[in-house]
Amino acid sequence: MKRLLRRLRNLPIRSRLALLVATAVAIAVAAVAVTCWFLTKAQLSQQLDNSLRNSQPSGNYLSGTLFNCTSESSTTGANQPPGAFNVQIVQQDGSRCVGPGSEAVKVQQSDVDVANGVTHDSLHDAEADNGSTMRVYTAKAPVGRGQQTVTYTLSRSLSEIDKPLNTLAWVLFGVGGIGVLGAGLAGLWVARTGLRPVDELTQAVEHVARTEDLTIQIPVEGDDEIARLSTSFNSMTAALGESRDRQAQLIADAGHELRTPLTSLRTNIELLARSEETGRAIPPADRKALMASVKAQMTELAALIGDLQELSRPDAAIGGPLQVVALHDITAAALERARLRGPELTITESLAPWYVRAEPAALERALINVLDNAVKFSPPQGTVEVTLSDGELKVRDHGPGIPPEDLPHVFERFWRSPTARSLPGSGLGLSIVARTIQQSGGVIALHPAQGGGTEARISIPGAPTPPPQEAA
DSSP: OHHHHHHHHHSOHHHHHHHHHHHHHHHHHHHHHHHHHHHHHHHHHHHHHHHHHHOOOOHHHHHHHHHHHHHOOOOOSOOSOSTTOEEEEEOTTSOEEEOTTOOOBOOOHHHHHHHTTSSSOEEEEEEBTTSOEEEEEEEEEEETTTTEEEEEEEEEETHHHHHHHHHHHHHHHHHHHHHHHHHHHHHHHHHHHHTHHHHHHHHHHHHHHHHOOTTOOOOOOSSSHHHHHHHHHHHHHHHHHHHHHHHHHHHHHHHHHHHHHHHHHHHHHHHHHHHHHHOOOOOHHHHHHHHHHHHHHHHHHHHHHHHHHHHHSOGGGSSSOOEEEEHHHHHHHHHHHHHHHOTTSEEEEEEOOOEEEEOHHHHHHHHHHHHHHHHHHSOTTOEEEEEEETTEEEEEOOSSOOOGGGGGGTTSTTOOOGGGTTSSOOSOHHHHHHHHHHHTTOEEEEEEOTTSSEEEEEEOOEESSOOHHHHO
16 A cells, blocks of 8 residues: 555656546446446336236136146146236145246245235245246235135246346446546646646746746736746746845945955055065155055955945844834934044934834944934034934934935945045945844935935834833
């Protein structure tokens, strides 16, 4: 059995479906055929029994049979049994008198019981002297003028039922076999037709695995499970293709951004190395400037690599688990660092309590990036205004502002406005900010501020008081 199941599992799915359909049809046909055969047999048997009960040999025939039996003379009266029945008279001692033209049937105890008045009549199967099986009905009937009663048996061969039943069995077997064969072929056709989308999906998957071509799309027809599977596959390949394109773009942009500081760093280091090799000392002021440039470029490279590492992580791996934190406290900490980076600027703050669910370190880095942008683009002796009210954090500077045509691109990776390309930075800060805020369930947007400058608005769902368990 296990070997058979193993072989069935190794068959193609369409063959298994066809076999399953054929098996189901075969079981149904067999059940119908057997039921039909037994119902027909019961009907024919009932008809035969009714014909035996409703038929009775004439008194003249019974008298002639009885006379022949007692006088051992030739037949008198009717010499043929009524209809197609075999007739014989049963005596009380179990002996019998076979009617003219009838087959002799062996007497059974039930026939003797009728003759002795124990039972009124009897209906049973019996064996004829020639070996055939007979259906026998035993009863009493009056004969002669003195109303003498005799016990008689009417019998008919069961071959009258067996022959039609055998013919019916062969017909049902033939028709059923043709039906099963047709069902198997139909099942195979249906399986091939129904699994055609699966074949297309399989070919598409094999094509993607072989060529890594993610542009392939499977035609979707209908709204069934196969159609939904095809739609999901198309969405998956489109998402994978988009992800691969973004990855390639990220690598290209990172290479471009790394090329400039690396080239400058290499040039400065080569100047310092050539000075050491040739023995020509670089003037102290120039040497100090070179070392400062090398240090700045290394810092820029370190920051760029850190930003790339941050962006390379999947969304699910950003930061640690979310927890309830005080947005006003994190903003205050970020403001302290911003004041160190722009000591000549005036930074005002108005922070109302607001508690959010976020990863503290990631959220603080995001706020520092926003404040760094405000510090970077503020004019000397300028002002940066920071307010937190009703869950909305606003950071407003008084710098040159962002042109309206550049606003849709500010959160793209490595994108920098023409006015900011001369300033330090990689163009990744706002991308990291947007990603962190979205992970916290919030939104960020930049708007031109009235009177000049740019205003960043950050909204994160929360409450002015912490939850009870957090407060405790």
